[in-house]
Amino acid sequence: MKKYNYSKQFWNLIAKENPYFGVLADESFKTKNLNEDKINEFYKSGEIFIDNLLNKNKLDKNITALDFGCGAGRLTFPLKKYFKNIYGYDISKHYIELCEEHSKKNSSSSKFIFFNNYKKLFEQKYDFINSYIVFQHIPEEEGYKIINDLLNILNSRGLIHLHIIFLRSKHWLNDIRLEGFFNTSGETINFYSLDKNSKIHKSMSMYTYDLNKIFFIINKYNKTEVKTVFENHSGNLGLRFLFNKDV
Template sequence: MSSERDTDSDWNQLGEVDPFWAVITDERFRAEKMDKTTREAFYESGFGNIDQFHFALKHYFSAPDHFDACLDFGAGVGRLLVPMAKRANTAVGVDIAGSMRAVCQVRLDELGLSQVKLVATPKEAAEFGPFDWVNSFIVLQHIPPARGLALIADLIATVRPGGFLSLHVTTFRDAHLMSQDTAGSVRKLLRQVRASIVSAPQIGQISMFDYDLGEVLALLTRAGCPRFVLEHTDHGGHHGFMVYAQKVAG
């Protein structure tokens, strides 16, 4: 997708009309299908992810069982933020979409998690840091890399020396998911025809971007995270890596 698109606006619109489905694009989580049971299943799924990430940090870097302060970037409606908050004295959820933060705040209030703060950007989150654990999963893939790399730098800056990161980035995709500039001639032609027919931009579009893994790792290394572990991910042909790292203690 073009980096010209206003992805921040897209996510605010998605948060207004279909917040749970926008986080996990499973038809069960469409707004018109959501009930109490489905909503709880959605939130419960976040505990499995955080268990996995926390286990990896403990295995690779001897991370503790409990943290003083944690941050989840791209917190959305709180699917991962809630289980992170249960492992920390304080937690911060960062999401650019005010509509998503509003839904998340409802969940936090329901659970009585008053130690959790919600902000729009990593720079705002820094006021509550530094953090012992910074996490981001299936989020950066929706942000153009030029902006995403700057955001990663901001996130690393909030990590306490000796603290940990678990960051997910997409780096390549299967052929049938190739963007227009790398797709075959027939696929390019079909997309051009479709674009000429559909004149208005799709509202609340979910864009996907691939990052240069070398650039991400160089950024981590220069920012004080010279040792990291990579685990491959594959979400429907969108391939990437969970990057686990520890910031060098002062």
């Protein structure tokens, strides 16, 4: 059981300076542009996403859920409609603090538990695990191990929703370089700042995954049906996987 420390400093800085923009890279979600309506819009977009996902897919049990890489909780809090116990894990302590603060403002019969200690993932099993636009920021070899870990702690017949990117087009790298946010050399994307006054001058890596390895891992836990959805996020070509664990 390994504790992963990928880009912890970077994501703590993002969560501190521009937490909502760090999740949804839209200019209107930068801290300098935020107001109550924009924050409500941010979380409403998560409700729509989760409703579309779970209303179309049957859950055998709906007691415990995990949002892996929960960020500001955009996809975590909407799970209260479907689950009694909801866990949110993120590498950034500042994102965890933001989620805990937000949960105090939301009355619900569901219980929310947020943490940034990887080992705590293994203290219970889950009926549903979600991880969306997270693994693209995790080095591949670590990512494959984490996916195995997540499938191990998923209950039998539990539902899992994973997203990975498998290809980045060159025009995406050119577009973001022109916007002045990034410069790139090979696999590493150097992240300069979210705005002119940002203190962030760190590096963020975007990782593409080998689909053969992903399907090999999935096949160990599901040998019947796997739903896939193709996505193109501004030249980042990805797949969403949705399936129940067989064993």
